[in-house]
Amino acid sequence: RARYQDGCWSDGELVPYGPLALDPAAKVLHYAQSCFEGMKAYRCGSGVGLFRPERNAQRMAHSARRLCMPPVPESLFLSAxxxxxxxxxxxxPGSSGESLYVRPFLMGTQPDLAVTASKAYEFYVIASPSEAYHPGNMRLWVEREDSRAAVGGTGDAKVGGNYAASLLSIAQLRERGYDQSLWLNPGNRHTVDELSGMNFFAVMDGVLHTPALNGSILEGITRDSILTLARDLGIEVHEREIDIDDLLALVASGTCSEAFACGTAAIVSPISELGDSEQRYRLAQAPGPVAQQLRAALLDIQEGRAEDRFGWMHMVQVA
Ligand code: PMP
Incomplete structure (x- = not known):
């Protein structure tokens, strides 16, 4: 835990896990001045390694600036x-896919109801063991009503408000017979953005397609890694606008044979269906070969079975 007051960050200190003391008027509680990261430490060979943590530090600094918060210095973020x-x-845990999920969090704590940026901040890091989370074959509800992010809003930042905006859609998934919401671009309402906590990929005639970054999509670190691995494996990749109705037609015709989502928590998870209350479109291959190949390639690096050719693993000194 570290605090920001009078224009500077304190050194971090390790404190026991427990409830926070927050003033009921703390800015974060009323105006959602909070941002966070999600990252994992894996058993990597004989050690413990974090996956690309400097990217998380940089993304959290970007999120902080968007919400008018003082970025946590990269050295403080990494040491915490x-x-x-x-x-x-x-x-x-010791089995493949199992890890330690790590959640750095930054919030404005000043007790003041004025809608202005806080003058005091707290940064902390919590962690929890994570099973080999593998949501299996996900059915995606194409969300044509609600938006998780707004044009000019905070979609490309990892801030609490984005997740608050997605909760209502998520709450209705089960009764609708779906597992995850697929968010469309809030500006045009007809191109694919991402899932609530994962980026989206589709395979068409052996070519990998993913929505291009557009200001409302979170720039996933797994997404970036998948693009690098795919190119390295000789898979053609396109980052572009993907029209949802074109995509559904390509799934119906079989041209789009597989789709998957990726993120720190989900790693690479296959998608089996896309649809709404009227029509469902089944992917021919779930899990498909491209998703399986990329998931294995990524986990092999994270768990130290393959050489860390891109310098992604950050080994942690464990006493
Ligand atoms: N999109 C959203 C909205 C997310 O919350 C996440 C999870 N951080 C992702 C995409 C995937 O990002 P990453 O690969 O960095 O975990």
Whole structure:
């Protein structure tokens, strides 16, 4: 935990897990001045490794600036995360896909109801063992009503408000017979953006397609890694606008044979259906070969079975 007051960050300190003392008027509670990260530490060979943590530090700095918060210096971010991972390393389970999920969080704590940026902040990092989360074959509800992000809003930042805006759609998934919401671009309402916590990919005639970054999509670190791995494996990749109705027609005709989502929590997870209350379109291959190949390639690096050719693993000194 570290605090920001009078224009500077304190050194971080390791404190026992427990409830926070927050003033009921703390800005974060009323105006959602909060941002966070999601990252994982894996058993990597004989050590423990964080996956691309400097990218999380940079994305959190971007999120912080968007909400008028003082970015956590990269050195403080990394040392806090490393301290927590080293402390919790014995909690990381041993099977493939299992990891320690790490959640750095930054919020404005000043007790003041004026709609202005806080003058005081708290940054902390919590962690929890994570099973090999594999949602299986996900059915995606094409969300044509609600938006998780707005044009000119905070879609490309990892801030609490984006997730608040997605909760109502998520709450209705089960009764609708779906597992995840597929969010459309809030500006045009007809191109694909992403899932609530994952980026979207589709395979058409062996070519990988993913929505181009557009200001409302979160720039996933897994997305970036998948693009790098796919190119490295000789898979053609296109980052472009994907019209939802074109996509559904290509799924119906079989041209789009597989689709998957990716993120820190879900790694690479296959999609089996896309649709709404009237029509469902089944992907021919779920899981498909491209998703399986990319998931294996990524986990092989994260767990130290393959050489870390892109310098992605950040090994943590564990006592
Ligand atoms: N989109 C959203 C909205 C997310 O919350 C996440 C999870 N951080 C992602 C995409 C995937 O990002 P990453 O690969 O960095 O976990």
């Amino acid at each position: 995360v490393e301290t927590v991972v080293a402390h919790c390393a014995n909690l990381i």
